[in-house]
Ligand SMILES: Nc1ncnc2c1ncn2[C@@H]1O[C@H](COP(=O)(O)OP(=O)(O)OP(=O)(O)O)[C@@H](O)[C@H]1O
């Protein structure tokens with residue numbers, strides 16, 4: 396701050412500058428403060444959220460060691476049992492399954508739209524995908540209740556010999572894959588479209604086919620962007636609340652198959668939020684779950700940023 | 714008389730997007746073997762469009778209409794059963810913007826060789842990559858970092874790498890679109906020297922903005938204006954004794970303001 400303060404005192408007249416440039420410089424300085432302020436505000440807000448969550452989690456962590464909270468399977472707040480392990484397992488299941496189903500489809504669909512689809516087909520397909528991406532996920536939950544749940548319960552589970560109502564981890568994963576795939580497609584298409592045409596021409600020019608060009612050149616060059624897209628999808632599945640709350644069924648035992656009901660970290664918060672918040676330790680436990688979610692998402696984004704930077708420096712396309 | 718490697722017959726290219734642009738309007742040209750032909754003309758006259766049409770590179774874009782025919786060693790390039798990648802392999806193309814594939818320096822040159830399986834062993838591949846890097850005077854500069862990403866090279870080096878990548882699959886003809894215009898003067902000079910050496914053993918069609926470059930490098934010169942060939946001749950007659958009024962004006966220096974602007978960059 397020190398080296399800048401000299402300027403603000405020098406009025407328009409002192410050093411022969413015209414009043415006009417003086418005014419423009421003032422606006423320049425004010426707007427840069429303003430923008431910087433907005434930037435710091437975002438950082439401050441994040442820090443404030445983490446601190447608040449951490450502070451409110453302390454009562455729980457004072458009573459129970461971290462390892463017990465994370466690894467115990469008993470969740471019964473009324474009996475002062477706070478084990479998050481089933482919810483952690485449920486979250487991991489849902490995230491991995493959704494991403495395993497959604498990410499490959501997203502990449503292939505993006506390649507189709509960006510590289511193969513032409514003219515009206517392309518406009519049509521990509522506008523539908525944008526609409527899908529904009530539908531609130533509660534709608535997906537509703538539709539899934541009447542379509543996916545019976546399908547899984549009556550056909551899919553019996554077909555593999557499992558006994559299930561249709562509510563459960565697999566159903567949630569399927570629906571979350573459907574929810575996040577349009578997002579991942581849109582972003583991946585953007586990064587493929589951002590690639591210079593010269594890249595395609597150079598590869599085709601030596602006699603590569605379109606598929607060879609896509610596989611060895613375009614997917615690699617758009618890699619950082621597609622990687623971010625998949626990560627964004629990951630974050631959304633990991634923190635998804637409404638779809639799991641509607642479709643996962645809920646139970647406190649460890650899930651024994653993908654058809655079994657379960658819970659995720661966000662559903663734990665939603666389900667017990669109202670009634671049990673009156674018990675101080677329960678409130679602290681739920682807030683600790685929130686802290687866990689924030690920290691994992693943050694760590695993941697941070698790691699993703701490092702990987703993306705490395706890729707970008709290496710190939711320098713995006 | 715030398716043989717004709719590449720020839721176009723009434724080749725026309727029209728962009729049919731939002732606005733209909735007849736970029737190339739019925740061009741008849743023949744490119745003789747082992748000669749360097751320079752295509753010159755003001756900005757926007759259809760040079761790049763014509764060049765890409767010779768390598769079927771418009772195929773990947775919708776909204777491009779092509780009529781007429783291109784003959785490569787007498788065989789049609791468009792009206793043919795031969796798959797486009799096989800044809801493109803025989804016609805090398807280096808774009809205006811220096812473009813490294815997102816691969817290592819070595820793999821950039823090996824790219825086409827691997828696709829077409831043009832080597833017997835790893836040693837053979839090493840040898841081919843080195844030979845083509847030497848051909849573009851790049852081997853000495855990069856021999857200690859062949860496995861480094863090609864994107865880390867200077868733009869001039871990348872442009873020579875592009876030449877090596879194209880030459881590696883042994884094309885019958887090499888198309889170069891203003892390959893020095895995105896480069897600083899020193900790099901441009903290096904690339905131009907390389908082109909001069911390559912011109913001794915390859916058939917090259919080169920687009921350039923620069924009259925001086927055409928004078929230095931070309932055997933034949935084509936003057937393209939608004940998608941049509943105005944004049945074509947061997948380099949001496951073209952510059953010393955232009956036949957058409959428009960060529961005279963274009964050749965006699967930067968009176969054409971479009972030309973003056975673009976050549977300065
Ligand atoms: N993809 C496209 N869609 C529509 N019009 C195009 C497209 N590409 C080029 N054009 C138009 O076609 C004409 C010829 O363009 P082209 O790029 O072939 O010119 P050029 O001679 O290579 O110019 P420059 O010297 O600037 O590279 C121009 O009017 C241009 O605006």
Ligand SMILES: [Mg+2]
Pocket residue numbers: 760761762809890
């Ligand atoms: Mg051009």
